Every structure is written in C-alpha cells, then in structure tokens.
Amino acid sequence: MITTWKEKLADQIDPALAQEIDVFETQIELRRQGKMEEKIFAETRLRRGVYGQRYDNGQRYDGVRTQELQYPSADLTKGPETLWDAPGMQRIKIPFGGLTPDQMDVLADLSEEYSDGILHVTTRQDFQLHFIHIEDTPLLMRRLAATGITTREACGNSVRNVTACPLAGVCRDEVFDVTPYAKSCARFLLGHPDVQDFGRKFKVAFSGCKEHACGLVTMHDMGGIAVKRMEDGKERRGFELYVGGGLGAVPHQAKLFDSFLPEEELLPITQAISRVFARLGEKEIRSRARIKFLVAKLGIDEFRRLVLEERKVMPEDPRWMAYLPEVRKYQEKPLKRSMSLNGEERPEGFEQWYETNVYQQRQEGYVVATINLPLGDLSAWQVRGLADLARRFTGENVRITVEQNILFRWVSESDLPDLYRELQGLGLSDPGAGSIVDITACPGTDTCKLGIASSRGLAGEIRTRLATKFSEMDEAVKNLRVKISGCFNSCGQHHIADIGFYGTSRTIGGRKVAHFQVLLGGQWEENAGSYGMAIGSVPAKRIPEALDRITERYLKERKSGDSFQDFVRHIGKKELRDSIEDLMTVPPYEQDPSYYTDWGDPREFTMGDMAAGECAGEVVSLLQFDMAAAERLVFEAQLQWDDEDYSKADELAYNAMLQGAKALIKTEFLDVSDDPDTLVKAFRERFYDTKLFRDKYAGAKFAQYLFRRHQSPPSKANKDDARRLVEEAQLFIEAAHACWERVANRQASDPSIDQGVPSPTGG
Amino acid sequence: MELQRLGVKLFVENPSSLEIRSFIPIFHSWIQRQAIEGHLLIDIHDYSHVYRGPGILLVAHEGNFSMDRAEDRLGLFYCQKQPSKGSLRNHIQTIFRTALQACRLLEEESELEGIRFKTDEVLVVANDRLFAPNTPETFQQLQPVFREFFEQLFDGNEFTLNHRTDPKERFSVTVHSPHSMDTQTLLERAQRA
Numbered sequence: 034m035i036t037t038w039k040e041k042l043a044d045q046i047d048p049a050l051a052q053e054i055d056v057f058e059t060q061i062e063l064r065r066q067g068k069m070e071e072k073i074f075a076e077t078r079l080r081r082g083v084y085g086q087r088y089d090n091g092q093r094y095d096g097v098r099t100q101e102l103q104y105p106s107a108d109l110t111k112g113p114e115t116l117w118d119a120p121g122m123q124r125i126k127i128p129f130g131g132l133t134p135d136q137m138d139v140l141a142d143l144s145e146e147y148s149d150g151i152l153h154v155t156t157r158q159d160f161q162l163h164f165i166h167i168e169d170t171p172l173l174m175r176r177l178a179a180t181g182i183t184t185r186e187a188c189g190n191s192v193r194n195v196t197a198c199p200l201a202g203v204c205r206d207e208v209f210d211v212t213p214y215a216k217s218c219a220r221f222l223l224g225h226p227d228v229q230d231f232g233r234k235f236k237v238a239f240s241g242c243k244e245h246a247c248g249l250v251t252m253h254d255m256g257g258i259a260v261k262r263m264e265d266g267k268e269r270r271g272f273e274l275y276v277g278g279g280l281g282a283v284p285h286q287a288k289l290f291d292s293f294l295p296e297e298e299l300l301p302i303t304q305a306i307s308r309v310f311a312r313l314g315e316k317e318i319r320s321r322a323r324i325k326f327l328v329a330k331l332g333i334d335e336f337r338r339l340v341l342e343e344r345k346v347m348p349e350d351p352r353w354m355a356y357l358p359e360v361r362k363y364q365e366k367p368l369k370r371s372m373s374l375n376g377e378e379r380p381e382g383f384e385q386w387y388e389t390n391v392y393q394q395r396q397e398g399y400v401v402a403t404i405n406l407p408l409g410d411l412s413a414w415q416v417r418g419l420a421d422l423a424r425r426f427t428g429e430n431v432r433i434t435v436e437q438n439i440l441f442r443w444v445s446e447s448d449l450p451d452l453y454r455e456l457q458g459l460g461l462s463d464p465g466a467g468s469i470v471d472i473t474a475c476p477g478t479d480t481c482k483l484g485i486a487s488s489r490g491l492a493g494e495i496r497t498r499l500a501t502k503f504s505e506m507d508e509a510v511k512n513l514r515v516k517i518s519g520c521f522n523s524c525g526q527h528h529i530a531d532i533g534f535y536g537t538s539r540t541i542g543g544r545k546v547a548h549f550q551v552l553l554g555g556q557w558e559e560n561a562g563s564y565g566m567a568i569g570s571v572p573a574k575r576i577p578e579a580l581d582r583i584t585e586r587y588l589k590e591r592k593s594g595d596s597f598q599d600f601v602r603h604i605g606k607k608e609l610r611d612s613i614e615d616l617m618t619v620p621p622y623e624q625d626p627s628y629y630t631d632w633g634d635p636r637e638f639t640m641g642d643m644a645a646g647e648c649a650g651e652v653v654s655l656l657q658f659d660m661a662a663a664e665r666l667v668f669e670a671q672l673q674w675d676d677e678d679y680s681k682a683d684e685l686a687y688n689a690m691l692q693g694a695k696a697l698i699k700t701e702f703l704d705v706s707d708d709p710d711t712l713v714k715a716f717r718e719r720f721y722d723t724k725l726f727r728d729k730y731a732g733a734k735f736a737q738y739l740f741r742r743h744q745s746p747p748s749k750a751n752k753d754d755a756r757r758l759v760e761e762a763q764l765f766i767e768a769a770h771a772c773w774e775r776v777a778n779r780q781a782s783d784p785s786i787d788q789g790v791p792s793p794t795g796g
Numbered sequence: 797m798e799l800q801r802l803g804v805k806l807f808v809e810n811p812s813s814l815e816i817r818s819f820i821p822i823f824h825s826w827i828q829r830q831a832i833e834g835h836l837l838i839d840i841h842d843y844s845h846v847y848r849g850p851g852i853l854l855v856a857h858e859g860n861f862s863m864d865r866a867e868d869r870l871g872l873f874y875c876q877k878q879p880s881k882g883s884l885r886n887h888i889q890t891i892f893r894t895a896l897q898a899c900r901l902l903e904e905e906s907e908l909e910g911i912r913f914k915t916d917e918v919l920v921v922a923n924d925r926l927f928a929p930n931t932p933e934t935f936q937q938l939q940p941v942f943r944e945f946f947e948q949l950f951d952g953n954e955f956t957l958n959h960r961t962d963p964k965e966r967f968s969v970t971v972h973s974p975h976s977m978d979t980q981t982l983l984e985r986a987q988r989a
C-alpha cells in the first residue's frame with residue numbers, strides 16, 4: 034500500500050527535481066536534530082521558496098500585551114530568530130505567469146491541505162500560500178513537481194521568478210511574443226552555477242513592446258524589451274536590454290545596456306551579467322547588494338565593458354543556442370474556433386464587465402478575459418472552478434499577472450456571455466480590471482515580517498468604497514492606478530502607480546499611529562517609465578479621504594487630454610500637498626481612538642507597554658516639530674527636483690537629513706549647533722555608534738545615507754543622484770521617527786537609559 | 797490507513813443576523829486569553845472579501861478555525877493541520893470536542909446577538925488526499941468508524957451519513973440527524989463518546 038506522496042508520485046517527477054526535494058527533506062531533518070547551522074538552513078529553505086512570516090520569532094502583540102507563543106518545539110529554530118513551529122509562507126514561482134488547469138487543481142488542493150484554503154497572487158506572477166508548517170513543505174513540493182512546478186529559487190539570494198507581459202503572444206502592439214524567451218531564460222538560469230553566489234536577489238522581466246507597461250522592464254535587475262531590426266535584408270529579433278533597475282527603498286530606473294542584443298546573445302549575456310554581479314556585487318552590506326548599486330557605482334559603461342570582457346572568456350555552452358528552434362516553433366493553440374460576439378443573450382452586468390475586463394487579441398475573434406481578484410486572493414473552490422472553466426473555454430492558456438489578476442486568453446468572443454455567467458457563479462465577475470478599484474497591495478502587516486501598516490486593510494477599504502460608485506465615475510478617474518505597500522520596500526509597487534501609498538508610523542502622545550506616505554505621479558506606462566514622489570504622510574484612517582480629494586481635484590482641474598502625471602506637474606506637488614495637509618493631523622487618543630488602530634485590525638497600533646512621562650512628552654513634541662521641519666525640507670527638495678534644479682534638490686535633501694539628525698540630538702541635548710560637521714559628529718556618536726539608529730532589519734543603511742552625502746558632496750548634482758538623495762532623505766527621516774520610537778520605548782521601560790548616552794559635544 | 801488530519805463544520809442556524817467581520821475582535825480576544833484548550837492560537841486573517849471563502853480565519857498551531865462561508869453557508873469550520881496521534885476514532889472525537897468548544901464560546905459572546913449552531917447537520921472532511929481520496933472505497937473504509945462515533949454522539953438516535961462524491965473535493969460526509977439539541981449537550985456527549 035502506498036503511504037507517502039513520494040511513492041505515489043515517483044514516476045511523475047523529474048528525477049533531478051525529486052532528488053533535490055529529497056535532499057531538502059534530509060536538510061530539514063538535520064536542522065531539526067541540530068546538525069545544520071541555522072543560518073545555512075535559513076538560506077537553504079529560502080532558496081526553496083520557504084519563507085518566514087510575521088510573528089515567527091514567537092512574539093505577538095495581542096492588543097493587551099506581547100505574548101510569547103509557546104510552540105511545542107520550544108526554542109528550535111529554522112533561521113535566526115525564526116521558530117521552527119511558527120507557520121510560514123511558501124512562494125511558488127510561475128514563470129511568465131503561465132498556468133495549466135491541472136496545475137491549478139493541484140495548487141487548490143495544496144492550499145486546502147497545508148495552508149488556509151487561499152491562494153494569493155503576488156506582484157511578480159508567483160503564488161503564495163500562508164501558514165504552512167515546515168514539515169509539510171517537501172510534500173507540497175513533490176505534488177507541485179508532479180505538475181511541472183518548482184519552488185526552487187523562489188526566494189533567497191537567487192534569480193527570482195522570470196516575469197513577462199501577460200498578454201505576450203496575443204497583444205496587438207507587441208513586436209514579437211516574448212513568452213518562449215522568458216521560459217528559456219527561466220530554465221537556463223534555474224540552478225545555474227553562476228547565479229548561486231549573489232549578495233541579493235535578481236529579478237528578470239521581459240516585455241513585448243516599449244510603450245506599454247506590462248513587463249515593467251525598467252524596474253527590474255535585468256529586463257529585455259522585444260525589438261526587431263533589418264540586417265542584410267533579413268529581419269532579426271533581439272532585445273533592448275536594461276540592467277540595474279529596481280524599486281525597493283530607493284528606486285532606480287534601469288540603465289540601457291544594449292539597444293539591440295540579438296536573440297542568440299540573450300543567454301550568454303545574461304550569464305555574463307550574472308558572473309559580474311556575483312564577482313563584484315556587494316556581499317556584506319545587504320542593503321547595497323542589489324545589482325542596481327553595482328551599476329550605479331561602476332557606471333553603466335564600465336559595467337558593460339566588464340560584462341563584455343566576461344562574455345569573451347566564458348566557455349561555450351550549447352544551451353545558449355539550443356533553445357532557438359523551440360522559440361520559432363512556440364505557438365499557443367486555442368481550444369475553440371474563433372467566433373465574434375453576435376446576437377448572444379447578454380447577462381446583467383455583462384456590458385460593464387466587457388468594457389473593462391475584455392481585451393481584443395490581435396488574432397481576430399479571440400479575446401483575453403481578465404478575472405479581477407480582490408487583493409489577489411482566491412479560494413481553493415474558486416481555483417478549481419476556474420480550472421474547469423479554463424478546460425471548457427481556453428485550454429492551457431491561463432496566466433497570472435503582476436496586478437494580481439488571472440487572464441483567460443484565447444477565449445472565443447462568442448463564448449463571453451457564458452464565461453461571464455460562470456464567473457458570476459464563482460463570485461469572480463467584478464468589472465474594473467486595470468482601473469482604480471483594481472488595487473495592488475503587498476501582504477503588509479497581515480503576514481509580512483517587515484510590514485509597518487496594513488496595506489491589504491487599506492486596499493480592501495478603498496476598494497469597497499470605490500466599488501459602490503465605480504459605474505458613475507468619470508473615465509479619467511476610473512483609469513487611475515492605485516498601489517499600496519506596507520512599508521518602504523515597495524513590494525506593492527507604489528512607485529509606479531498614479532497614486533501610491535506606503536506604510537509608515539508616527540508617535541503621537543506616546544502612542545503609535547499607522548500612516549501612509551502618499552506618492553503621486555508614478556507611471557505604469559512605458560514599462561514603469563517614471564517613479565512617483567512622496568508628498569506627505571497621512572494617518573491611515575484618513576487615506577480614503579485623501580484619495581477622494583486628489584481624484585476630485587484631478588477631475589476638476591485637469592486640462593483636456595491631461596494624464597494624471599501632466600496634472601500633477603501642472604498643479605504642482607506643493608498645491609496637492611496643501612489640499613490634504615489638514616488630513617495629516619492626528620487628534621489625541623482620548624478624542625478619537627480610532628486613529629490608533631489600523632484598517633481591519635482592532636488591536637491598538639501602539640505598543641501596549643509604552644508610556645510617556647511628562648518630561649518625555651515635552652521632548653516628543655519638540656521632536657515632532659523638528660521632524661516636521663525636516664519633512665518639509667524633503668518635500669521642497671522634491672519640488673526643486675521637479676523643477677530640474679538638481680543642485681538645490683540635493684542641498685535641500687541633505688539639509689533635511691541634517692535637520693532630522695538634529696531633531697534626534699535635541700532629544701538629548703537642546704543646545705545643538707547648526708554646523709554640519711558638528712551635527713554629523715554628534716549624530717554619529719549619540720545615535721550611530723550607540724546603535725540606537727540601527728534598524729532591526731535594515732541595519733545602519735539609513736545613517737549611511739547622511740554620512741555618504743556629508744563626506745562626498747557632488748561637484749555637480751545630476752538628475753539621478755539628486756533623485757536618489759531625495760529618496761534617501763525621505764527614508765532617513767522615516768528612520769529617525771522609528772529610532773525615536775525605539776528610544777522612547779526603552780526610556781519608558783528603563784528611565785536610567787536617559788542618562789546613559791555620552792555627550793561628547795559638550796552637552 | 798493513517799488518516800490523521802480531519803475537519804468538521806458546524807453550521808450557523810441564524811446567519812442573516814451576523815456581520816462576518818464582527819468575528820475579528822472576538823477571535824482577537826480568544827488569542828488574548830488562549831481560549832481553546834490544547835491549541836496555541838496565533839493570528840487572525842480577514843478573508844471576508846473572498847466570495848464563499850474562509851471568511852474570518854483564526855490560525856492555531858494545531859489547526860485552523862474559520863467562520864467559513866463555503867457553499868454560501870456560514871459555519872464554524874475547524875480543520876486539523878498537524879497530524880494527531882491515536883486512532884481515527886480518537887481524531888474524530890478530538891475535532892468534535894474542539895469545534896464544539898469553539899461554537900460554545902461563540903454562543904456565549906454577547907457581541908454576536910444570539911448566534912446559534914445547528915446540531916442536526918454536520919460536515920466531516922478528511923484533510924488528506926493521500927490517505928483519504930474521495931472515492932467510494934474510502935467511504936466504505938471509514939464508514940464503520942464514523943457510524944460508531946455518531947451513534948454515541950447522537951445517543952443511539954438515528955442519523956444518516958451522506959458521502960459527497962465530487963472527486964476534486966476532499967473526502968467528506970454530511971451527517972444528518974432528525975434530532976436537534978443544544979451545543980452544550982452535544983459537547984458533553986463528544987467528550988464522553
């Protein structure tokens with residue numbers, strides 16, 4: 034009798050993959066017995082997509098106190114400060130988002146048996162399952178492997194999921210179908226020896242054209258945009274290749290590596306880039322280890338030179354060319370004959386759905402139907418239902434998108450009314466795909482360890498409010514994109530939304546209040562063509578109003594034909610900030626405690642054991658006042674950057690950091706000089722050397738922003754560097770807020786700390 | 797057969813009077829006082845936006861509790877995620893005891909305005925497709941153990957077991973009894989059964 038999945042699926046799994054999973058199972062056992070070092074095990078499991086989840090350090094604030102969660106395996110860990118028994122997340126890579134119905138069925142089964150019955154689509158065409166026990170992960174991997182899915186390198190310092198436009202192959206505007214290239218590139222890089230020694234993750238994306246957004250190439254570590262060229266009367270395929278882009282705390286637009294990289298060179302150059310990154314990329318300081326920092330440090334020309342040198346000396350690999358015949362043959366097969374939508378009876382709600390969720394393929398009579406998933410979630414029952422619908426209407430042609438939706442491609446147009454009826458039955462017929470109600474949100478405080486505020490809670494709230502008025506909305510507002518991250522790390526891609534938000538926190542009267550920084554003017558189009566800039570931090574509970582005000586103003590004051598970015602430029606960020614400034618005030622707790630909880634979570638946002646004495650209260654007020662001045666300076670720096678005065682922007686951003694540092698120093702020593710050298714020295718001694726400024730997760734990187742600019746001011750500030758410094762100043766100020774919260778907490782629990790800090794500048 | 801993970805759903809009798817998100821603060825208070833015996837309650841997740849989904853989820857180390865809306869029927873669904881020790885008979889008893897304890901706690905909540913759970917219909921789910929594929933053979937194998945347990949639970953009164961046969965769904969049976977009783981009585985019987 035068969036008693037394990039391993040036996041049951043033995044002949045359905047690729048032997049190499051089966052062996053990898055066996056090895057991982059052994060490693061789990063070794064770690065359980067204490068025979069594998071926790072750090073090594075942590076990276077091992079991350080490279081299998083087995084990720085930590087919020088509260089996995091065994092502590093959780095329950096609204097009254099911080100509970101120590103007493104797991105059966107007690108102190109056994111699966112990584113630093115990560116308890117063995119604590120449930121975690123499993124990320125499942127879906128290269129270019131392509132899925133078959135059989136894979137969907139298995140994913141549904143796994144979500145029920147090992148997770149919570151929900152599959153979550155991420156902003157990088159992955160699935161995530163939450164609340165998974167580590168012992169179950171090999172079973173889950175085997176069941177996925179039997180359908181051709183691997184979780185290998187879904188997390189960790191490796192090549193993450195290779196993404197591509199979800200419309201690739203059916204798009205009306207693409208140069209050619211990038212699907213087979215994305216597929217081959219993913220396969221080539223998976224487990225490749227040259228990608229095993231990166232200091233950080235490496236994300237790759239492909240796009241079929243330059244004008245539209247779908248591939249988001251310029252925000253990736255490496256990305257290719259399809260281009261064709263005529264050479265000697267023959268058409269050649271290639272890629273406009275970019276490197277060094279990325280969102281994260283400080284977003285970087287990728288740099289052009291080659292305006293035409295022939296298809297034959299795609300894999301070798303990717304390999305050469307990987308080698309240079311592995312060899313020269315930062316390894317020690319995690320926060321500077323992405324390739325964007327290496328490209329910025331070397332400059333794109335030097336980086337390119339090194340890659341091309343590397344390319345010359347690399348041993349030939351037959352796989353570089355072997356995939357090309359496959360590319361030429363690659364073709365998706367529609368399940369049914371194409372038929373136009375004619376006299377079919379149309380169910381109620383169909384027209385609105387058709388308007389926003391249906392895209393005409395370039396292949397006549399076929400359409401792509403977008404299934405709009407609230408917060409990227411769907412239940413096992415819905416996934417199974419969709420798998421059956423896919424079998425009936427589209428065959429293998431299903432894709433998940435970076436906007437956390439599902440696409441059915443190659444649907445015969447005449448089938449749409451039937452498909453719509455079936456989707457209604459599954460509760461998946463919401464209109465508004467790609468519109469203002471189709472909000473992207475990262476997991477935030479729901480499950481992410483780094484989350485500051487509830488991105489999903491806010492997204493849910495905004496979605497519910499907007500859905501009721503969606504049908505009456507003006508087209509211009511309908512077409513805006515809103516994206517939300519739970520912290521500055523931008524997994525919700527807030528930088529590339531018309532209106533983006535990321536979670537922060539402020540301390541008001543000794544209690545924490547969830548806030549979101551508001552960013553305006555990011556651009557989804559042109560492969561994430563430009564990034565939005567912050568205009569100010571608003572309490573989470575006032576964000577829906579802030580959104581209403583901004584959209585109403587856009588509606589009233591835009592000039593005809595103005596995009597949202599044009600409108601933001603015309604009106605100016607200062608004006609827009611002024612229009613929401615009154616929302617930034619937080620009333621005292623006694624007056625309105627609702628501000629002190631986050632969306633969807635009744636627990637008080639603040640730490641329960643935090644208490645402010647009268648003296649500390651005064652200093653906090655002073656600190657808030659000074660910090661507000663620092664924030665104002667960053668904001669002015671942004672305005673100067675918008676006006677293309679990069680030197681002023683640089684100067685103001687630097688001054689903002691100095692002001693933030695000064696605000697902190699004043700909490701210990703009021704008579705602070707304004708001299709930058711004295712300020713930086715005092716800040717270094719009081720907050721950096723004492724480790725008070727160190728963020729638990731980000732380390733000392735925010736302090737380095739100040740030190741670097743102080744030590745090496747630019748001889749002439751350029752656009753990119755000024756932009757970076759403005760972003761860094763914003764983060765420095767957020768870090769100063771967080772630092773003060775930590776200090777205040779420590780003082781509350783141990784008042785002697787107050788006197789414990791040396792005062793070398795004469796305080 | 798080593799079926800070690802089971803689930804049970806008890807349906808709410810008066811669902812229309814309840815707002816799904818009102819369970820969120822209640823589950824938080826359960827975590828504060830670790831209200832479920834033998835369980836380490838960890839976290840809450842709001843899935844109220846998912847149509848006929850798990851509603852509001854309370855995650856415990858041993859299993860998930862959810863105010864589940866599958867098939868458009870609100871009920872408390874408890875599903876084991878850790879393999880439990882002992883015989884299948886013990887597992888069934890354990891899941892019933894746990895689920896009924898949770899139902900009792902909810903019925904005692906003043907915030908929920910008289911929520912009541914039905915006791916004349918329950919759904920039992922095998923949360924393991926390896927040991928309990930949804931086939932007639934599995935039903936044949938499990939039926940005697942299920943019957944023995946429900947005979948005791950319903951105190952010798954008649955009941956029916958209906959196997960739900962959709963091969964893509966997990967193995968499950970619906971148990972109907974013409975006799976309804978309060979959850980406290982059923983809990984006491986589950987403890988003795």
Ligand code: SF4
Binds near residue numbers: 483484519523524525
């Ligand atoms: S943006 Fe922050 S909160 Fe959101 S998933 Fe990323 S790290 Fe977590």
